[in-house]
Amino acid sequence: MTTPRRNRRSGVEDRWFKTTYDEQKQPQRVESASYGKGKRWRGRYVDDDGREHVKGFARKVDAQKWLDEITAAQVTGSYVDPVKGQVTFGSFYLEWSKRQVWVPSTVRAMDLAAKNATFVDVALSDLRASHVESWVRAMLDAKLKPSTIRTRFNNVRSVLRAAKRDRVLANDPAESVTLPRVRRAEAAMTIPTTGQVGSLMHVSDDDFRAFVALCAFAGLRLGEAAALQVGDIDFLRREILVRRQVQRANGHAVEIRGPKYGSERTIPVPQGLLDVVALHIAHWRPGDDPERWLFPGRGEHPWHQNSVGHRWRKTRTAGGAPELRLHDLRHFYASGLIAAGCDVVTVQRALGHHSAAVTLSTYSHLWPDASDRTRKAADGLFAEATADALRTEGAETASDQGL
Structure with missing residues (x-):
């Protein structure tokens, strides 16, 4: 028999007291069997998949604050299931990569980048920008070229973005990480x-x-x-x-x-x-x-x-x-x-x-810039002006000589 799926809901309950009703059906607040045991307040909610999550608090205000944060995350789409968040980066990549339609060269590049990441065994819920920064620093210390570092970084970031789409990662920790500067194309070309x-x-x-x-x-x-x-x-x-x-x-x-x-x-x-x-x-x-x-x-x-x-x-x-x-x-x-x-x-x-953006990023230095166009235009003006002057001077000379 299929268990009916529970709707998303949340609430805070008092574990130490419960409400009973006397003979006149009047509510009475009495101690529960859990009175004095553990934390008094319990926040609980049911997620979109019908799973219930529970957490204890000493104060009711803290339990409500926790629930408010969960609700806000669910509304804004940044909610992450605590169980799913414990999946490591390496485990997520292993499963996610099996579903991708890649050519062999892409498979090799992605596998190399993912295995090279120093946070491969870190749970996604614990992943921070500092982990990514440390990895970039390690690649730089290993004397990898800035272009190689950027390629591996972008490959790993595509995995993090996929984890965010699957709601096992709340935010992209690589979003604001600074990469070593790649020298301009004209210097390397x-x-x-x-x-x-x-x-x-x-x-x-x-x-x-x-x-x-x-x-x-x-x-x-x-x-x-x-x-x-x-x-x-x-x-x-x-x-x-x-x-x-x-x-x-x-x-x-x-x-x-x-x-x-x-x-x-x-x-x-x-x-x-x-x-x-x-x-x-x-x-x-x-x-x-x-x-x-x-x-x-x-x-x-x-x-x-x-x-x-x-x-x-x-x-x-x-x-x-x-x-x-x-x-x-x-x-x-x-x-x-x-x-x-x-x-x-x-x-x-x-x-x-x-894309044209790739062409420009590779060869933009070969196209004439504003200075070149200005110089060419001024050359045209100079040639035309001097040609007119020479024609005028020639005409005046001919007139003086009676030609």
């Missing part, structure tokens, strides 16, 4: 010169030249370029379709899945790039199957991070640029678009960023 890119193209192996070109002149990520099929190259429309990427799972297995952030896109590309790709297909990938890999690896899979990494290290050494990363070719492409006057949305779509 390396943009190859056109000369360096040309040299890399020249010294790369014949089967790798098209890969370098795709990263430099279409801005493809490593996994996106490696996952291209011959049918993704539209020579007629001069476009490349980005529909998948290669990822390594657990360091061994090769996985083919959608691009990062769901950034399927069509990229307009220059004819020169198409010529390089066409030569690559004619020499290395002839045939009629549009689903054949542009860069085939062993077995059924295309190249992946390890096979590309080996070829890239060989190429950059031969090209005299051992400090360059393959991802720097993507920066080269983005900087070229910006220098040509492309707006933020155009660059975002070409790069496959999930």
